Amino acid sequence: MLFAKILPKKFSSRLFLMTFIAGLIPIIVFTVLINIYGSRIQNEITRIIEEGYRQDMWHSEMMLREMGEASIYGRAVEMAQQLDMIIESVPWMTVADLQKDIKFRELAVQNISQTGYTYLFESKTGMVRFHRDRRLENKNLRRIFGDLPEFQAILARSLRGPSPANGYYQLKAGDGHIMKRFIYIIPLNHMTADDVRMSVAATVNIEDFSTPLQRSQEIHSTTKKYLTNALNRVTQSLRHSGLLFMGIGILTVSALAFFMGVFSSRAVTRLREATARINQGDFSGPVKVSASGEVATLVEDFNKMVDQLATTTVSKQLLEASEARLKIANSELRKEIAERERTEKELATEKERLNVTLRSIGDGVITADSTGRIVLINNAAEQLTGWRQEEATGHDLWEVFRTDGETPHISVIGGKGPQGGQKEFEASLNRKVLVSRDRTERIIAETRSPICDKEGNTLGTVIVFRDITHQKKVEEELLNARKLESLGVLAGGIAHDFNNLLAVVLGNISFAKMFIRPEEKVFDRLSEAEKACLRGKDLTYQLLAFARGGEPLRTVSHIGRLIEDSTRSCLTESKVDAVFSFHEDLLPVKIDEEQMRQVILRMVDNADEAMEGKGILRIGAENTTIDPGSPLTVKPGEYVHIFIQDEGPGIAEEDLQRIFDPYFTKKQMGHQKGTGLGLSICYSIIKDHGGVITVESETGKGTTFHIYLPAVTEEAHQEAADAAQSSGEIQTGRGGKGKLLFMDDDEGVRDVIVEILIHLGYDVQFARDGLEAIEQYRAASKSGRPFDVVIADLTVPEGMGGKELIKQLHKIDPRVRAIISSGYSNDPVLDNFRKHGFQGVVAKPYKIEELCTILEEVMNNVRTQVS
Structure with a gap:
């Protein structure tokens, strides 16, 4: 009864009070529960985060180590393959030769990530041969890492057999820090010329693998801090917001209860x-x-x-309301129509922009739908395939984009993406031969990628490709040049040694003829032997055309007469008719006439054989300009273009790529049949002249060779003619007086030439290399009887040669007079001997008359200066 007296009299007020009291009960319960379980929830979330982080860190560390080991393995295998290719291509090089090769060292010693690097050691002995710290080279790994048992165990597994070895070992750094490193060792397949097999060792500090983990730990600490603070704020916010909204809710419900009471009454x-x-x-x-x-x-x-x-x-109000609703619906419909028109216009503009972009890029682009039907093809693709857009649209992809070696069906898989379980496309870059509509073949690089919607469903495919035929041709020409360069090194060495041998033979023959009267029969035999030696000199001259260290002895010449004379000489006994075509104002070229004559003779002889001694051979020359964008691999400028066109059966397409390779021939190998060096020699000679030679042929229609030689101006030609005229006539002599110093590393050459010069009346001393010659020259100058002339060999394989010798002698005596001699008869120093400080030049092998003539000329210059 007392409670009834306390309650308000009005029903609405009573309802408000009871609702308010009922609302306070959940607020009290909420406050108690959030205080009890808030901290528990926060601690549990923190524990779950830490546990998840530890598991992620463990998996991440294992994954990074596996990725790091795979990276080191891939790097070591890649280096081993490259080094094997280099060692295989230079079988004559020893370990010492390779240590002198800068490019090989750069490839053998490389940095990996921040602390890693590679080095090479002998697979059997463990001797280090290439290391970034050169102080460790030629030292044994057992001694270098003798106090590291883990490393020694890995090294022992590698030395036991030609198989890879890897593992972890600890290394103490200079600051006392203990580093754990990973090493992977893989032996090479090929050995050097001195039968040494080397192994590639790639090592890296595993801290390089854990750097991302350290960064991850920092991020985790920061994230944990932020999450804890955020959780505290969320808990506080939940407490405050809950109380606030519950209070508002109580007031609202109470107010509603009040108004409901009023409403009911x-x-x-x-x-x-x-x-x-x-x-x-x-x-x-x-x-x-x-x-x-x-x-x-x-x-x-x-x-x-x-x-x-x-x-x-009929209600007026209902009609007015209906009319208002219709007006609102009509307005919304108009807005929807306008929005749709705007969207369609934007889509049309975007489509036009995409079409313009695709048609302006240089790469070919073809898109197909999920059934393999072509949807779009741009201008570049039209030119490469021979199909126009309107023709190709709707056709199967394989009909338009046909490549060699590919089955005539390209399946474009539709359906679901990764969630659907069907096969996905993967972008890939491949080189293939594209066959166009007119059967023209081009080498292309292509990339294929899928077209997917937002849900991952495959809608079709897009192919992007470009023509790399010219790039492929340039790569093949560079490879061919490297092959010829390697062969040239061998040819140059053989020619040099053979010239020294001929010099000994020719010198002894000349010396023997001095003691025999010309009317004696043996004199004629010695003369014939002398001529044979000189013919051998011509043979080495051809070999030196291959030599990498040699350059042609060039003179400015008009090549038209040389081409015509050489051609007529080659076709003397042939029924092939030569038709010549030369430009009236053909520019001169700076060439070695003897070498260029060999090129023309070889080319004409090949054409004569191809035409089987009958038909018309067209030969001509014209002036041409090569622009910077030309596919020819020469510098831009003025050139003389020589063409030789035959009517033979042509050259097969598969042989055109190898036509200039050494030892490549379709003839039978043997004497007067074919050696495979003819066109290789031509290629080398033209390349040494700064030019290029190309070939085009069609089976059944003949072959045309094109030669491009750098042209020179008429002023250069006149200067060369004036220089030749001012050199004067050479006088010969058979004897003389003077003190000579003869330096040559070949004992046979040294003995015979010194004996001949002494016989002719000269005071001669000899030296074996440049250092010995310097000592003798300095001693003679101090004694008051200096040498009048020094005769020096240009090349001394294991000592100082003539080029360095003349520099040192000029420091001792600026008036020194010297003659340079070399078995490399086409060495650039011989061509420009005066620029290098010499007064005369003679190429091995030489007749004694040639040497005496040069000596007499130089001695006369000495006497003129003295007088």
């Missing part, structure tokens, strides 16, 4: 107001009353009456 009043509206023709809606009992029954009956009246009476 005013049911009769609203019925009266509704009756008044109906009298005025307003049937806007039924009366809503939350009361029960008779009042509710009364309201329901009243609402039924209003519904019956609304169906039979």
Whole structure:
């Protein structure tokens, strides 16, 4: 009874108070629970984060180590393959030769990541041969790492047999820090010329692998801190927000309860107001009353009456409301139409922009749908395939994009992406031969990628490709040049040694002829032997055309007469008719006429054999300009273009790529049949002249060779002619007086030449190399009887040669007079001997008359200066 007295008298107030009290109960419960379980939730979340991080760190560390080991393994295998290729290509080089090769050292010693590097050691002995710390080279790994048992175990496994070995070992750094390193050792397949097999060792500090983990730990600490702070803020925010919203909710519900009470008590009043509206023709809606009992029954009956009246009476208000709704719907429809038109316009603009972009790029682009039908093809693809856009659209992809070696079916897989379980496309770059519509073949590089929607469904494929035929041709020409360069090194060495041998033979023959009268029969035999030696000199001259260290002895010449004379000489006994065509103002070229004559003779002889001694051979020359964008691998400028066109059966397409390779021939090997060196020699000679030689041929229609030689101006030609005229006539002699110093590393050459010069009346001393010659020259100068002339060999394999000797002698005596001699008869120093400080030059092998002539000329210059 007391509680009933406390409650308000009005129903609405009572309802408000009871609702408010009921709302305070969940607020109290919420506050207690969030204080109890908030800290527990926070600790549990922190524990889950730490546990997940430890598992992720463990898996990440294992994965990074595996990736690092795979990277080191790949790097070591790649280096081993490259080094094997180099050692295989230079079988004559020893370990010492390779240590002198800068490019080989750069390839053998490389850095890996931050602390890693590679080095080479002998597979059997463990002797280090290439290391970034050259102080460790030529030292044994057992001694270098003797106190590292883990490393010694890995090294022992590597030395036991030709198989890879790897593992971890600990190394103490200079600051005392213990580093753990990983090493991978793989032996090479090929051995050097001195039968040494080397192994590649790639080593790296494993801290390089764990650097991302350290960064991850820092990020985790920061993230954990942020998450903890965020969780605290969320808990506090939840507590405050919960109390706030619950309080607002209680007040709101209480207010609603108050108004509901008021509303329930005013049911009769609203019925009266509704009756008044109906009298005025307003049937806007039924009366809503939350009361029960008779009042509710009364309201329901009243609402039924209003519904019956609304169906039979036209309401002005309902018509106006309907009209307003129609206007709103019409306005929204107009907005939707305008938005759709704007979207369609933007799509059309974007499509046009895409078409313009695809048609302007240089790469070919073809797109196909999921059934393999072509949807789009740009201008570059039209030119490469021979199909126009309107022709190709709708055709199968394999009909338009046909490549050699590919089956005539390209499946474009549709369906789901990774979630669907079907096969996905992977972008790949391949080189293939594209066969166009007119059967033209081009080498292309292509990339294929899938076209997918947002859900991962494959809608089709896109192919991007480009023509790399010219790039491939340039790569093959460079490879061919490297092959010829390697062969040239061998040819140059053989020619040099053979010239020294001929010098000994020719010198002894000349010396023997001095003691025999010309009318004696043996004199003629010695003369024939002398001529044979000189013919051998011509043979070495051809070999020296291959030598990498030699250059042609060039003179400015008009090549037209040389071409015509050489051709007619070669076709003397042939029925082939030569037709010549030379430009009237053909520019001169700076050439070695003897070498160029060999080129023309070889080319014409090959054409004569191809035409089987009958037909017309067209030969000509014209001036041409090579622009920077030309596919020819020469410098831009003015050139003389020589062409030799035959009517033979042509050259097979598969042979054109190897036509200039050494020892490549379709003839039978043997004497006067074919050696495979003819076109290789021509290629080398033209290359040494700064030019290029190319070939084009079609089976059944003949072959045309094109030669491009750098042209020179008429002024250069006139200067060369004036220089030759000013050199004067050479006088010969058979004897002389003077003190000579003869330096040559070949004992046979040294003995015979010194003996001949002494016989002719000269005071001669000899030296074996440049250092010995310097000592003798210095001693003679101090004694007051200096040497009048020094004769020096240009090349001394294991000592100082003539080029360095003359520099040192000029420091001792600026007026020194010297003659240079060499078995490399086409060495650039011989061609420009005066620029290097020499007064005369003689190429081995030489007749004694040639040497005496040069000596007499130099001695006369000495006497003239003295007088």
